[in-house]
Amino acid sequence: MNSPENFAAAAVASLGADLQRVAGVVAELGDRVVQLENVSGAAAGGAGSAGGLRPVCWPSLTAVQAAAAWDELGEWVARVAMPTLSPTLRQVPGCWPMHVWGRETWSWLHAAHRQAYGPHGSGFQAAEWHTRWVPHAYAAFDGKDAARGGFCDRPEHRAAGADPGRVLRVEDWSPWFDRARAEDLGRRQQEETESSTGG
Structure with missing residues (x-):
């Protein structure tokens, strides 16, 4: 029933x-x-953390965080980007570290590389890194506000007699890198000191 x-x-x-x-x-x-x-990377550490996959947000970094981000970026450019891509001086000028566009371009390319080749990467992401993001990075370096034809707009950055078709070497950019890193960290430390003292 x-x-x-x-x-x-x-x-x-x-x-x-x-x-x-x-x-x-x-x-x-x-x-x-x-x-x-x-x-x-949403569950990972903060932006730009070494263990996370999030990109570096340079303006928000403290001096200590920026030092770590500079070191990680320089290591990656030297050990991964240079041997993998073999860019020429025409594609990436040696003075790239002295320019925000240089640091930012390598930073986002580094973040894309970590995602493509990280533990959760895929063949599709690796292929996209090489076929999409690397050409976009070269286009960014060659942008009108960057370094058309491998030359930035600052004459003091030009290497006398450098063949723009020659492959970029670590020794071409490492002095610029050390200088840019020191200047950036000095500026950040000064801002932090002034902020903490109210002056």
Whole structure:
């Protein structure tokens, strides 16, 4: 018989089964959210952290954070970008560290590389890094406000007799890198001191 009690019991049983299915889906989605956070870097450390996949937000860094970001960037450019890409002086001028556009371009290319080749990277991301992001980086270095044809607009940055078709070497940019890093950190330390003393 279809008594109200039987109908209610059947409805409760059906709802219980539905609730168990929904709980399983929610648990599965929770695992997927954690995976997505790990891949996107949302669960990682702060922006630009060595262990995270987030890009460096240079204006927001303290002097200590900037020192670590400069060191990580220089290491990556020297050990990964130079041997992998072999850019010429025409593509990337040696004075790139002295310019915000140089530091920013290498920074975002580095972040894209970490995502492509990191623990959650894929063949698609690696291919996109080489076929999309590297050419975009070269275009950024060659932009009208950057270094058209490998020459920035500052005559004091030009290396006398440098063949623009020659492959860029670490020794071409490392003195500029050391100088830019020191100037940037000095500026940040001064701003932090002035901010803490109210002056």
